[in-house]
Amino acid sequence: xxxxxxxxxxxxxxxxxxxxxxxxxxxxxxxxxxxxxxxxxxxxxxxxxxxxxxxxxxxxxxxxxxxxxxxxxxxxxxxxxxxxxxxxxxxxxxxxxxxxxxxxxxxxxxxxxxxxxxxxxxxxxxxxxxxxxxxxxxxxxxxxxxxxxxxxxxxxxxxxxxxxxxxxxxxxxxxxxxxxxxxxxxxxxxxxxxxxxxxxxxxxxxxxxxxxxxxxxxxxxxxxxxxxxxxxxxxxxxxxxxxxxxxxxxxxxxxxxxxxxxxxxxxxxxxxxxx
Amino acid sequence: xxxxxxxxxxxxxxxxxxxxxxxxxxxxxxxxxxxxxxxxxxxxxxxxxxxxxxxxxxxxxxxxxxxxxxxxxxxxxxxxxxxxxxxxxxxxxxxxxxxxxxxxxxxxxxxxxxxxxxxxxxxxxxxxxxxxxxxxxxxxxxxxxxxxxxxxxxxxxxxxxxxxxxxxxxxxxxxxxxxxxxxxxxxxxxxxxxxxxxxxxxxxxxxxxxxxxxxxxxxxxxxxxxxxxxxxxxxxxxxxxxxxxxxxxxxxxxxxxxxxxxxxxxxxxxxxxxxxxxxxxxxxxxxxxxxxxxxxxxxxxxx
Numbered sequence: 341x342x343x344x345x346x347x348x349x350x351x352x353x354x355x356x357x358x359x360x361x362x363x364x365x366x367x368x369x370x371x372x373x374x375x376x377x378x379x380x381x382x383x384x385x386x387x388x389x390x391x392x393x394x395x396x397x398x399x400x401x402x403x404x405x406x407x408x409x410x411x412x413x414x415x416x417x418x419x420x421x422x423x424x425x426x427x428x429x430x431x432x433x434x435x436x437x438x439x440x441x442x443x444x445x446x447x448x449x450x451x452x453x454x455x456x457x458x459x460x461x462x463x464x465x466x467x468x469x470x471x472x473x474x475x476x477x478x479x480x481x482x483x484x485x486x487x488x489x490x491x492x493x494x495x496x497x498x499x500x501x502x503x504x505x506x507x508x509x510x511x512x513x514x515x516x517x518x519x520x521x522x523x524x525x526x527x528x529x530x531x532x533x534x535x536x537x538x539x540x541x542x543x544x545x546x547x548x549x550x551x552x553x554x555x556x557x558x559x560x561x562x563x564x565x566x567x568x569x570x571x572x573x574x575x576x577x578x579x580x581x582x583x584x585x586x587x588x589x590x591x592x593x594x595x596x597x598x599x600x601x602x603x604x605x606x607x608x609x610x611x612x613x614x615x
Numbered sequence: 616x617x618x619x620x621x622x623x624x625x626x627x628x629x630x631x632x633x634x635x636x637x638x639x640x641x642x643x644x645x646x647x648x649x650x651x652x653x654x655x656x657x658x659x660x661x662x663x664x665x666x667x668x669x670x671x672x673x674x675x676x677x678x679x680x681x682x683x684x685x686x687x688x689x690x691x692x693x694x695x696x697x698x699x700x701x702x703x704x705x706x707x708x709x710x711x712x713x714x715x716x717x718x719x720x721x722x723x724x725x726x727x728x729x730x731x732x733x734x735x736x737x738x739x740x741x742x743x744x745x746x747x748x749x750x751x752x753x754x755x756x757x758x759x760x761x762x763x764x765x766x767x768x769x770x771x772x773x774x775x776x777x778x779x780x781x782x783x784x785x786x787x788x789x790x791x792x793x794x795x796x797x798x799x800x801x802x803x804x805x806x807x808x809x810x811x812x813x814x815x816x817x818x819x820x821x822x823x824x825x826x827x828x829x830x831x832x833x834x835x836x837x838x839x840x841x842x843x844x845x846x847x848x849x850x851x852x853x854x855x856x857x858x859x860x861x862x863x864x865x866x867x868x869x870x871x872x873x874x875x876x877x878x879x880x881x882x883x884x885x886x887x888x889x890x891x892x893x894x895x896x897x898x899x900x901x902x903x904x905x906x907x908x909x910x911x912x913x914x915x916x917x918x
Contacts, residue, residue, distance in 0.1 A: 346721070346725035346728070346729075350722060350725045350729075353718070353798075356795075357740075357741065357798070360755035363758065363759065364754070374763065376764070416654055419647045420647070420648060420651040423644050423645075423651075431644060431648060435652060438655040438660065441663070444852065444900065444904060446852055446853060446855065446856030446896060447856065448857070448893075449663075449666070449856060450659075450662075452893060453662035453663050454658065456666060456669060456890070457661065473658065475654060476658045479655060507643060509643035533746065537746075537748050540859065557750045557754070558750055558859065561753070565757060569754060570758075576748060576751060577747050580746050581743055581746075584739075584742065585739075
């Protein structure tokens with residue numbers, strides 16, 4: 341393939357990827373309610389959004405869920421990665437299995453199984469049930485990213501700490517943990533976006549009072565097209581873009597070894613373990 | 616090695632860390648691993664087990680679950696109505712995967728062979744729209760495709776069409792929604808595996824007289840098979856279970872396996888049947904993962 345043709349193809353693909361999203365952004369500033377003709381620039385949809393109490397409540401719920409599930413999954417995901425570091429035995433295999441299940445089971449199945457489980461346990465649906473569920477699919481991503489970061493570190497550091505008399509736990513927590521901070525931050529940010537973004541699992545585990553933004557968007561889109569959704573989408577697009585760029589930037593500046601950097605980057609960019 | 620008074624003699628094995636007691640390190644590791652393991656087991660594995668049990672139960676009179684260990688739910692899936700939905704979903708998932716592969720491979724190839732300073736930027740550009748909420752991406756297409764939408768307005772303006780076309784709420788719209796939402800899933804793993812190919816292999820092929828397309832078809836594509844397999848599985852599994860895009864873009868008649876499961880749990884309240892459908896879905900998923908693992912293993916023996 342000639343280079344020229346390839347650039348043309350890349351351009352075409354990016355056009356296909358970005359055009360719908362750009363249209364959405366442009367239309368969010370369109371005065372016309374009908375979304376087709378440009379009748380003038382306006383911020384009124386954003387103002388309307390700001391006054392909409394349901395949307396504000398949904399945004400508040402989303403942020404609350406994302407913050408709490410990020411906090412929990414970052415701690416649990418990091419301790420898992422630290423516990424898996426340095427040794428390989430039966431525990432590693434068990435944990436690997438536990439981590440891969442939420443990654444490979446379709447979200448729809450995960451959602452309905454949690455719904456059935458909560459009902460069986462008599463746990464009412466609400467924000468708590470959503471948080472409990474979000475932590476499950478956030479942990480694997482945090483663990484994988486922190487593991488990638490750990491893999492780039494020299495394990496002799498750990499051995500040196502233990503030679504100097506530290507127990508393994510202490511060496512891991514006091515020596516290795518501070519070194520993995522860029523990975524932890526990146527993993528935490530990823531968990532935050534995943535939780536903020538999740539629709540399917542939330543759809544099954546949120547009660548009537550626990551509407552999050554994606555759930556709200558879904559019900560709005562089901563009702564029909566409205567400029568308010570355009571404005572809301574544009575805000576969410578901006579937040580996501582900023583977060584993704586921050587994660588990539590953190591991973592780039594935070595790692596020493598080039599290999600670790602590449603590994604961490606590829607797993608953070610795809611967000612998936614298969615690459 | 617002479618013994619130092621007061622210091623017990625330790626035998627140092629190369630793979631054993633020194634300066635610690637063997638007993639404490641098990642406890643240490645469990646301390647670190649247990650919280651995460653418990654969480655994942657209780658809320659990741661146990662619910663799936665419950666679904667498996669429910670799939671052998673029966674729907675109670677008021678929508679509850681009566682556990683009486685029978686396989687009626689699985690027999691019911693063989694009903695042509697449900698089998699048809701299963702087949703339709705499989706076809707849709709396959710179509711999505713194939714289109715993403717055909718469209719995504721050249722993109723991945725172009726990025727992997729781009730000058731190094733452009734590579735990361737291009738990757739980031741592919742990834743950013745993919746990180747936005749898929750409902751928003753789907754909604755963007757609804758704006759474009761609907762009867763009063765942008766595309767119809769454009770088509771009518773050209774004068775080639777008198778009537779607006781009905782493009783939304785068709786199977787084609789669902790397929791487009793799937794492809795748009797999952798294309799980056801194909802590009803990234805293929806990019807990663809093309810990137811890893813040893814350049815000297817390509818040079819060797821050139822030395823042996825291979826030209827342009829031959830190198831692509833006989834060297835690069837076979838060597839990027841792991842990426843193709845990974846991308847395919849990343850797309851195939853979620854598109855098999857997806858219910859929201861068909862709900863929004865497919866209209867009322869678009870029932871795929873994901874919609875069917877959702878309806879059994881939320882509308883029909885037949886949880887045992889919904890559970891059996893989910894178990895079948897997980898089985899299909901396991902089969903595809905098994906195929907994926909086989910491709911990866913074969914590739915592993917080559918390199």
